[in-house]
Amino acid sequence: xxxxxxxxxxxxxxxxxxxxxxxxxxxxxxxRGKCQALWGIDPDPATRDMAVKWGxxxxxxxxxxxxxxxxxxxxxxxxxxxxxxxxxxxxxxxxGELMILDLGSTKVEITTAMETLPVRFxxxxxxxxxxxxxxxxxxxxxxxxQGAQFAFTPLKQTSWKxxxxxxxxxxxxxxIPLWIDPQTHDTWAAFTSHLPFLIANxxxxxxxxETSPLVGPGFRSTTRLAGSSLAMMTGIxxxxxxxxxxxxxxxxxxxxxLETCLQDEDWPGLMSYLAAGAEQRAAVIEEHTMSES
Numbered sequence: 038x039x040x041x042x043x044x045x046x047x048x049x050x051x052x053x054x055x056x057x058x059x060x061x062x063x064x065x066x067x068x069r070g071k072c073q074a075l076w077g078i079d080p081d082p083a084t085r086d087m088a089v090k091w092g093x094x095x096x097x098x099x100x101x102x103x104x105x106x107x108x109x110x111x112x113x114x115x116x117x118x119x120x121x122x123x124x125x126x127x128x129x130x131x132x133g134e135l136m137i138l139d140l141g142s143t144k145v146e147i148t149t150a151m152e153t154l155p156v157r158f159x160x161x162x163x164x165x166x167x168x169x170x171x172x173x174x175x176x177x178x179x180x181x182x183q184g185a186q187f188a189f190t191p192l193k194q195t196s197w198k199x200x201x202x203x204x205x206x207x208x209x210x211x212x213i214p215l216w217i218d219p220q221t222h223d224t225w226a227a228f229t230s231h232l233p234f235l236i237a238n239x240x241x242x243x244x245x246x247e248t249s250p251l252v253g254p255g256f257r258s259t260t261r262l263a264g265s266s267l268a269m270m271t272g273i274x275x276x277x278x279x280x281x282x283x284x285x286x287x288x289x290x291x292x293x294x295l296e297t298c299l300q301d302e303d304w305p306g307l308m309s310y311l312a313a314g315a316e317q318r319a320a321v322i323e324e325h326t327m328s329e330s
Contacts, residue, residue, distance in 0.1 A: 046198065047205040049073050053108040055101065055123060057081075057088050059169060060140050061114030062177030065093045067210035069179075076104045084174050093174075105131050110202065113139040117147065118272040124150045127158065136199050138163050138206075142226065142269075143276040144190045144219035152192060159199045162190035162219060164226070165212055170264040183211030186328070190219040215328070227280035232288065234270055235281070237262035 051074040054061045058079075065075055065088070077094035078101050079085050085097035098104055105111060111127075113120045120141045127137070136159040141147045144162045151160040167185035169176055187207040191200060207214040217225075241263040244256070274281055291310075298307035 045205045046202050047072055047209060050202065051107060051109045052076070052112060053078060053101075053104045053110070054094070054112045054114050055079075056113065056115035056119070057084050057093070057097070057174050058114070059172045059174070059177050059181070060165065061112070062088065062093060062174040063179065063181035064112065064114060064140070064165075064210060066177060066179035067182055068206070069093070071209045074107070076108065078104060087174055093177075101130050105135065106133070108135065110136040110138060110199075113137065113141070115141075116266075116269045116272050117141045117143055117276050120147055121150055121276075124154065128155055131158075133157065134159070136196075136202070137161070138199070138203060140165060142230065142273045144188075144222045146276045148190055148192055148219045152194075156194065159194070159196050160192055161195045161199050161203055162192070162222075163203065164188045164190075164222065165207075166230070167212075170261055172266045172269060180211070182207075185212045186215045186325075187212035188215045188217050188222055190217060190222055213328075223277050224280050227277055227284040231270075231273055231277055231281050232284045234262045234265055235274075235285065236288070 048071065050072045052068065052072050053076045054065050055078040057065065057077045061077070061079075065077060068075055069092070075094050077085065077088045077097035078099070079088070079097060080099050082099070085099065088094045088097045096104070113123050115123065120139050124137075124147070127135075134157045137151070137154075138161050139147055139151075140163055142164055144164060148160075148162045151158075151162065154160060165182055165185050165187045167181050169181075187203075189200070189203050189207075204214045237260045240256075241260040244260075295307065295310060297303070298310065
């Protein structure tokens with residue numbers, strides 16, 4: 038049978054989402070009515086109450102045991118360090134089989150931890166390339182995943198059933214499945230996600246407060262990521278430290294070249310480097326757009 042016409046397992050799937058913040062809450066909103074049951078697990082009482090009151094999930098709990106005993110799939114939508122803690126606790130929480138997908142922003146440490154789980158767990162790493170600098174359920178929206186690349190990092194023991202289900206979930210929320218190995222994911226994400234946060238934060242840090250009358254769209258857009266959750270970003274940077282340091286080193290080298298052009302009043306050289314940067318951005322965006330089609 039043509040894979041494009043196969044029956045989806047998603048309508049019969051019972052899904053538990055651990056972490057009802059921006060990513061988990063938005064995913065739940067987008068999956069409403071597309072799976073058999075949808076449950077939320079979150080330590081915050083106000084978040085759980087909001088999720089049930091707004092009809093985002095069928096039920097919510099601070100405890101994982103009862104919900105996971107009924108679930109077919111657990112989606113870990115917590116910060117990276119919390120996902121690692123979940124993976125450590127799971128064998129003691131669930132005696133039976135369970136499919137597991139995570140949404141963590143780094144993949145090598147998470148997939149390495151997944152590989153230590155008992156064989157009764159069917160495991161897959163994931164990272165949707167979308168989000169906001171606001172990380173709570175109050176900022177969640179059903180359209181967050183639409184048009185976004187949803188990276189999946191399979192392991193040797195990842196079943197074809199879970200692979201197909203992951204693709205079904207991505208398409209159900211309007212995302213584009215992208216299969217990639219964990220190492221490549223973390224190398225690329227350092228440039229496209231983690232370094233931009235450091236740049237935004239550094240620019241905000243060095244900007245004198247008295248300059249505020251001249252703040253415009255450029256400053257606002259460039260520093261937007263500085264408002265991201267610091268606890269979340271610290272965990273991301275800690276679990277992708279080497280790749281982030283390598284990308285930061287390349288940036289420092291290029292900034293030194295631009296500084297030299299300015300010091301030497303080398304305007305043709307400066308123009309050449311600036312033009313190359315603009316061309317590289319256009320090429321990256323064009324390649325990204327082609328991968329979406």
